[in-house]
Amino acid sequence: MKRLNLAIASIALLAAPAAAQVIVNVKYRPPETVQRVGIPVDPTEKRIRLLIISGQNSYEHDWTGVNNMLRTMMQDSGRFDVRVTEDFDHGDLATLKNYDVVLLNYSSRWNYADPTEHRWSKTAEQALFDYVRQGGGLVAYHSSFTFGANWPEYQRLIGAVMEPGSSRRSPPGAFPVHIVDRTHPITAGMREYVWTYNDDMYTNMRMDPDARIRVLATAHDSAASYDAKLAGHKYPAAAYTPEKLKAMKGMDADHPQVWTADYGKGRVFSMTLGHDEVSLHFAGLQTLILRGSEWAATGKVTLPVLDEAKEYMQQ
Template sequence: MKRHLWMALAGASTSVAGAAAAIAQPIVIINYRPPETVQKVAIPVNPAEKRLRVLIISGQNSYEHDWTGMNNMLRTLMQESGRFDVRVTEDFDHGTLAMLKSYDVVLLNYSSRWNYADAEQHLWSDEAFKALYQYVREGGGLVAYHSSFTWGRDIPEYKRLVGAVMQPGSSRRAPPGSFPIHIIDKSHPITAGMRDYIWTFNDDMYTNMSIDPEAKIHVLATARDAAADYAPKLMSNKYDPAAYTPEKLKAMKGIDADHPQLWTADYGKGRVFSMTVGHDEVSLHFSGLQDMMLRGTEWAATGKVTLPLHEDSRDDGRR
């Protein structure tokens, strides 16, 4: 599915007009830190097993994301699948191509800002950005994960690499934390055999993302930003019901529309898998999201998927 179908799903315009900005979702800044979680620590893998090598690039993220805990959970999840050997770096400021070429696939769990509306951000060096682009362009795999779309709006090549980013003033995080994900391509190796809807909890539905016009996007799954889900009794206390009256909802761009949540793209000779969902360790306890992450990472690394689905992720014809 090329970008014209993406635009039909999410809306082609990335401009922020005065009227649109006036009704955009308010950006909330509160005194919050992610809760501490207790998780298993992944143990080293025997090099003789010849697993796919994964590098998680992290080191900074927004205040709502338990990125250190998620790095550990991702590493444990991947290594326990028996397919991957995973390393984590929290310092990619001066990353090099030689460093990246030691790995089959890179996973981005990084955001440059404490709040995605902040003007100040922590960026890698120009050399590190160039190394990442060249690594993928020459055939390396890339997984862009969740908060990786909350920055890069002012970095054209990064935006092209991951396909789309959140744009304050026009993009929004739909308030409902639990929503269905609709698999629209059941023939792709990542999503083949998956049941139609995978439920999440305490997650983010990214809507009205700013799409790079040159990105070669293939949408795998969408979520519907339904006006009915903005009822005060369904919304988090984080959001002011007065901002989502029926009149304001009707005027919102992208309301009652389907928005891409998972997609693939080509970048040079490399394969990119983009996964917007997976806000925290609660979401990644759902088998469907685990399968998307594991199979998407394997596909980005090799172009194929050998990992089986969990039983409750499979489409058995009864749903």
């Protein structure tokens, strides 16, 4: 009897017209290449629209790979729909207003020592300032702090820049990041310390006096880390003798690495960390960039702290 019922059901299916096919809606993602790339988001989803502005960076930064990783990570969170432009030279306000938040992964030189910066057009620069001033969100990311020392309005926008001759990159490539403010929505629920690897510790930056900065995380620049046995060949020992180290401003001190600021009606999230795809594999930085971007766009944070970055529970 069971076999007979199956046969009857099969005949019924075969006899059904083609138009009677059942359309099943399932969660589906288009296939991905071996190297993961950000894929299109269903336009019916209400996501934060984020634009990464990139295209010029110093040679030691894999900015295309980082852009790809940021885009994939953000879209995987289910909160963002991300686009990337590597040509903002002639950007305008109308283009930026299509987005809830802009992320700058941009430096202006191929080599940090190059005297000439590749800046955007005056129209594009003004568009960025007007966009944030009128309420757009901004994320300033890593190498975006390595230019603008002679551009006061840009310093005011992102809160601080590296100043040639005074600022420096501390030698350690791996160091703890101290979350000094865990009451802000971005950092609430995070561990007091997270680690970053293959990264840059920017120290002794020029903080803009007019920017209302709220520091969320710092790192400690220690004279001991300049010892040649730790610093390696990249940092000549003769440049960091005990006498010279003692004379350096900001030595053996904590330095801001992550902060928030405002610019007009806009919210700014600044994160100096995140040198490359290696550092972005760690939960502390992933948590900061995801939640910081959401906050810059909306003023709120709904994304969770990733497990390895969560605050330890007291026993």
